Amino acid sequence: MSQNRRDFLKTFAAIGTTAATLTAVTPNIAKGSSRRELSIDRKGVLVDTTVCIGCGKCEWACKTAHNMEAGNFDDYSSQLTDGSQRRPSENALTVVNQIDTSIMNSDKVKLQCMHCDHPACESACIVSAITKQENGAVTWDTDKCIGCRYCMVACPFQIPAFEYQKALDPKIVKCDFCYDRTKEGKLPACVEICPVGALTYGTREELLIEAKRRISKDPDKYFDHVFGEYEVGGTSWLYLAENNLVNKVFPKLGTNTAPGVSESIQHGLFAYFVPPVALYALLGGVMWLSKNKDKNEGGH
Amino acid sequence: MRKLFYLILLVFLASNLFAQNKLSKLHSKQNLDCSTCHECEVPTKTNPCLALCPRDKGKGTTHKVEDAPKVLEINKIKGEKDLYGAVNFSHKIHAEMSEMANGCVTCHHYNPPGKMVSCDFCHNTERSESKANIPDLKSAYHRQCMGCHTTWEEESRCENCHALNDEHKSTSTTSEIVKVHDSVTRPQTKVYETPNTNKGKVVTFHHNDHIELFGLECVDCHKDESCQSCHNQKPNFKKAENKVQHSSCNTCHETEDEKQCAKCHQESETKAFNHFAKTGFDLNKYHSKNTCSSCHKTKGSYTGLNSQCKNCHTWNNENFKHSITGLELNEEHSELDCTDCHENNNYKKPTCTSCHDESEGFIVPKKLPGKRIK
Incomplete structure (x- = not known):
């Protein structure tokens, strides 16, 4: 079971790393820009x-x-x-x-x-x-x-x-x-x-x-x-x-642009799902470590 | 072939010449600077590069107020609802008032050579079709009017200028056009207190004298006036304080010269100027319409003049009509030389004794050398 979890977390971490690399590589999309181009004749x-x-x-x-x-x-x-x-x-x-x-x-x-x-x-x-x-x-x-x-x-x-x-x-x-x-x-x-x-x-x-x-x-x-x-x-x-x-x-x-600030935070926060995943990974890691610790202590 | 060539050349030259003549008729005969209307150095027919809104310098030719109608009917814009009828614009009154400020160019800011152009020459009657840099006709009209009218009117009611069309007239009386007030009263004498000067504390300004006696026109002093200096109907609108008034006086009076201060600044109110009381020379009889400078030729110097008639008048026996003095000479006396009776250049009182024996009663004014006509 613990082995399975480890595998699961490993896989997740791998995905996260890939996504993070992708984010770094992808050119920055103009923050807060509307999805449409502004007409010159507006x-x-x-x-x-x-x-x-x-x-x-x-x-x-x-x-x-x-x-x-x-x-x-x-x-x-x-x-x-x-x-x-x-x-x-x-x-x-x-x-x-x-x-x-x-x-x-x-x-x-x-x-x-x-x-x-x-x-x-x-x-x-x-x-x-x-x-x-x-x-x-x-x-x-x-x-x-x-x-x-x-x-x-x-x-x-x-x-x-x-x-x-x-x-x-x-x-x-x-x-x-x-x-x-x-x-x-x-x-x-x-x-x-x-x-x-x-x-x-x-x-x-x-x-x-x-x-x-x-x-x-x-x-x-x-x-x-x-x-x-x-x-x-x-x-x-x-x-x-x-x-x-x-x-x-x-x-x-x-x-x-007014939405520039909010969107950069929001979009940044959820960009390619990396930060939430990373957060969960971190928490998961902490849990896993502490559980291992418990096991070791329990073994004594 | 050569003939044909010359012919073509001739036609070309002639047409060129003709075109130039046509242009010169409109332009060069007018005493105008090119930059009056054109912004570039070489305007062409296709690109005349006309100056946009040439308001700033009052460009163009000038016309006389008298040539324009007294009242103009403005009725070029029809609104969707057709609320209002024509505006009767009292052109003459406004033109006269504008003389106290910037003159005709206040409104007529673009005057190309020739006849006065109407506003819709440049300003489009359709707002949707007008360019961003030229306001449409309705805006142009309102901007001319409202610039002044908002400074003094209690409320800028549309009906102040626009009469409502009959079908829109309400029964209340508020929609009537506000009538222009009665004739403007001219102040006689104004007393200004000048406590801040260490000279005299009172300046008595004899307004009436400046016009009647000194022959000044309104615009000689009333220039650069704002509308609200007269039209000041808002109760909470601060009337312009009596600032230093020198600017209206210093065209004639030397306000910078310290020695001259006492001429106006005195301790108490002064009496109106009286030429007779001051100099002994009565102007009221014959010289009342003269301006000061018609006798006092040196500008700013009003020192005593030789009061003899000949000093100014080049009269002699031939061209002087004695009747203007109120006494028409009879036949015997009209033959005489002026100096026969008026000895020593004294034209006030003649002597009769050189011809007549005083004992016979020939003493002026008992016996006259003619008929008194006035």
Whole structure:
């Protein structure tokens, strides 16, 4: 019996060694990358906060396009002046806040899902309900969603919201980049309604060129940074502002993809099943040794 | 064969020449720098390399405000729901206000040679078809307006400019277009306290005098004004503090010269400038419309002038009409030389004694050498 176990463990150790060698030899797969290649023509929106007047029409249009209770068209601009920093929620997929409420007429910033190039939510979703679409939108399949809310925890921008108020069939909600509208060739509802054109819809590539053109043309007007170009591996929504938005509007985020960290740990942990096997092997070895010890002691 | 060759050459040259003429008609006859519109050195027809949004330098030709209509109807964009009717844009008022800031180029930032181009020359009416670097027409319009309108309006209500179409009109009165306020009142005199200077503590600014008496135009002082310096309707919007006002005075007054401080900075309010009280020369009668510099030719120097008429006026017997003094000379007197009555260059009071015996009662103003007409 003990002989059998020894054989068993030997075999296992051999497999483990082979697997470990294999891991070392196999080229490193880009960590946290989506399974699909990102399309060069993926769309984005350039938000020029210096242009935004805070009318809140985008909020109204968003609700209307998503069949949500929208209320009065004219009541939106007054929400800015109460000084609160609102967050996108299950009742409002996008919100506009005044960045610095202590200064009258300071810049306004629109918040919604950033539609990351490497979405942490997609990576975190255990049922693969969330998808990064070819056009850049990060969408989700309500039928697949089991309501685990992992995406809410994973999102570096704290965007996905959950319908906590609904007792029956609560759902995850967030900005879907007007996926249904853009499929038909329409602009996203917010982009379409913006009276001052603070939002520009286009391919991410062309928007980055345009953003940099604006900065170089007006270096006094803009803070020299396009937020979203590299943050968490790049986002579809890009921001231009007079001042640095980091720590004021957005958290300080590195340029590594958000799922990069978690996936490298997870994938590393379970890569080719080596670490678990190694762990069990170690434990098995300890057990075996101690058992042998017991036997020897018992023999005396 | 050779003839044919020459013919072709001739045609080619002629067409070339013609093409050049056509171009010159549009371009070179205009007194413009190429870089006004073109970004590269050699623009071609296929690649004119037109400057993008040539806003910064106010490029292009200029036009007169008077040539434009007073009120423009803007009705080029139709929304999905067709909520609003045309916007009646009071072009003249805005043009006048813009004179106090950046002028026409505040809005008309691209003026190629020729007739004034409308905004949709560059700005596409369809947002979905417009390029990332040129805002669509709706955005372009709103950016022009909202840049100023948000700085002073309590709420940027759409109905402030856009009249709702009839079928969308609500019964409440809030959707009416806000009327422009009544005429702007011009301040007479403003008293500024300047406690931080060690000179005089009070500056009395006779606003009215600067316009009426000194003949200044509004824009001579009111340049680089922001909208909210006048349009300041937000109660919690801090009105610009009375900073050092020298910038509006130093085009005429020497604010850097320490000896000149007391001219404005005094211990108490000062009276308005009165030429007669100061110099004894009354301007109100005939010279009220003159600017200071029309007599005081040396800039900045207002020291006493020779107050004799001939000092400025080149009048002689032939071209002087005595009637402008209010006295039309009768036939006998109109024949006389000026100096016959006005001796010693004194044109105020004539002497009659050189011709008339005083005992006969020929003393001005009892007896006049003509008819008083004023």
